[in-house]
Amino acid sequence: MKKxxxxxxxxxxxxxxxxxxxxxxxxxxxxxxxxxxxxxxLFIAFIFLSPFLIKAFTKIKKKHIFPLVLTALLGNGIPAxxxxxxxxxxxxxxxxxxxxxxxxxxxxxxxLFFSNQIRKTNLLGILIGLIGAIYLSSSVTDLQIDLxxxxxxxxxxxxxxxxxxxxxKNYLYDLDSVSISSLxxxxxxxxxxxxxxxxxxxxxxxxxxxxxxxxxxxxLSVIGTALALxxxxxxxxxxxxxxxxxxxxxxxxxxxxxxxxxxxxxxxQYYFGTLIILLAIFLVxxx
Numbered sequence: 001m002k003k004x005x006x007x008x009x010x011x012x013x014x015x016x017x018x019x020x021x022x023x024x025x026x027x028x029x030x031x032x033x034x035x036x037x038x039x040x041x042l043f044i045a046f047i048f049l050s051p052f053l054i055k056a057f058t059k060i061k062k063k064h065i066f067p068l069v070l071t072a073l074l075g076n077g078i079p080a081x082x083x084x085x086x087x088x089x090x091x092x093x094x095x096x097x098x099x100x101x102x103x104x105x106x107x108x109x110x111x112l113f114f115s116n117q118i119r120k121t122n123l124l125g126i127l128i129g130l131i132g133a134i135y136l137s138s139s140v141t142d143l144q145i146d147l148x149x150x151x152x153x154x155x156x157x158x159x160x161x162x163x164x165x166x167x168x169k170n171y172l173y174d175l176d177s178v179s180i181s182s183l184x185x186x187x188x189x190x191x192x193x194x195x196x197x198x199x200x201x202x203x204x205x206x207x208x209x210x211x212x213x214x215x216x217x218x219x220l221s222v223i224g225t226a227l228a229l230x231x232x233x234x235x236x237x238x239x240x241x242x243x244x245x246x247x248x249x250x251x252x253x254x255x256x257x258x259x260x261x262x263x264x265x266x267x268x269q270y271y272f273g274t275l276i277i278l279l280a281i282f283l284v285x286x287x
Contacts (some may be wrong), residue, residue, distance in 0.1 A: 046189020
């Protein structure tokens with residue numbers, strides 16, 4: 001499917017939002033538990049998108065129900081808890097790099113379950129993008145990577161993301177992105193809200209640190225979760241599953257942006273890493 005300049009613009013906007021979300025999530029985890037942060041993220045996103053449910057109910061059909069349940073769980077619910085748990089141990093930049101596995105799993109699952117063709121050029125682009133993301137992140141943080149159970153949490157989350165992307169592309173193509181997002185959070189939000197108020201959330205929120213952390217989580221929920229998901233679903237439908245998931249290659253570049261804001265010195269290899277990633281996006285989407 002032909003992609004236009006708006007798709008590329010949305011891809012870069014999405015990378016900026018999601019790249020910044022890791023920092024917001026980390027700030028929320030300073031005060032709240034990982035389960036509270038994940039549940040708050042989903043519950044607030046549900047509240048924000050709830051006004052769109054009335055229109056969404058007029059469009060939903062019986063055939064959409066099961067794919068929506070899978071999308072809600074695999075694309076939003078389970079990964080939210082996996083990511084927040086992993087970020088209690090792993091560095092945010094490293095988490096962003098692991099997230100770059102999403103296009104590879106998207107391509108593989110699309111080939112395995114949906115008979116999508118794998119072109120050598122596209123596969124080469126995915127591998128180059130992964131190498132570029134690892135190179136870029138390691139040059140920023142000088143990480144010493146030790147594999148542990150939390151690494152596999154992120155890998156599992158990327159598999160779920162990839163499955164969700166393929167489900168949206170193949171079974172929810174006739175629903176608009178806002179309807180998909182609002183209905184998905186409807187399946188998650190009420191349960192998350194019930195859980196939140198069964199914990200010590202009120203006591204933690206009453207403290208000055210709790211209020212500030214909640215503000216970060218609200219921004220994460222509205223912009224980094226609800227709005228970002230609408231944009232992402234729109235990209236999946238207007239372009240391709242691989243193109244939309246290639247946003248994960250751009251996320252490490254956002255780390256450079258935050259480094260500039262914090263006054264860090266930017267080395268030449270940062271620019272080289274960025275060029276590698278941009279080349280990968282070109283190859284991934286080459287016909």
